[in-house]
């Protein structure tokens with residue numbers, strides 16, 4: 001078979017699709033075959049407009065880390081990235097013209113990275129225009145809108161500053177938005193959501209704050225390997241004490257009991273590791289009130305942390321059954 005993956009047999013291709021779909025959480029049989037069809041179809045190059053507002057480009061870097069499928073395959077073979085400030089070769093009037101043509105034609109995948117200031121448009125201007133206006137106009141005819149990362153989804157770190165920034169859901173109110181929080185976005189969440197859209201022409205099932213249930217249905221706490229220490233009240237207080245090495249990180253500010261995300265299972269960097277297994281508590285970056293609502297990050301002094309302990313003491317976080 002010539003095409004996306006070069007000269008490979010149909011059997012190998014189907015195996016590849018099944019593996020990819022499983023890795024991305026799209027493993028139901030029906031989805032596997034739809035993903036295969038979408039990947040095999042040569043006419044499915046979806047135009048993408050990727051806007052960057054108040055961001056650090058960390059989500060772009062996270063996408064560049066996608067190995068399954070590799071980001072080069074996605075970008076060169078399945079998507080036509082028409083406009084992306086960080087990676088596009090063109091600049092100035094030429095780039096803006098491509099943006100305008102794509103947005104006017106419609107049917108594009110709109111990815112927004114970064115938040116939108118509401119205190120004053122001048123906090124984020126692109127090509128002399130308010131970013132807020134660009135988000136609105138590019139959303140109008142988009143086939144699907146994805147808020148890439150915590151900032152675009154709910155405001156993120158910039159929302160803790162003076163710009164009074166918000167996620168795109170507060171600006172675009174008449175269309176569904178796929179919110180992919182975490183800071184940065186997890187490349188599997190992004191690639192999986194795009195593949196789901198390519199395969200079904202619809203957004204994946206979302207929870208009530210717009211996150212795909214495929215990835216945000218379970219608490220970090222419920223899949224954490226330090227969970228038995230939480231249940232037994234053994235909390236790490238001294239980073240330098242080897243005896244406490246694997247204990248629960250609640251006293252170090254972990255917000256895992258209040259955060260829905262599949263990080264302990266999916267892990268990061270091609271499944272290598274994630275925050276808690278590196279020894280840092282979960283900062284709650286998948287939740288709408290990250291960053292302000294989760295701070296201070298590395299002590300149990302936030303209101304969130306107090307609520308977690310109150311719920312534990314009231315028996316509202318029952319110990320996990322031992323396997």
Ligand code: SF4
Nearest residue numbers: 221224248249254256
């Ligand atoms: S509080 Fe954090 S470190 Fe402790 S068990 Fe829950 S998720 Fe794991």
Ligand code: SF4
Nearest residue numbers: 263275282283284285
């Ligand atoms: S473990 Fe928590 S802080 Fe780390 S990426 Fe996942 S949701 Fe964010």
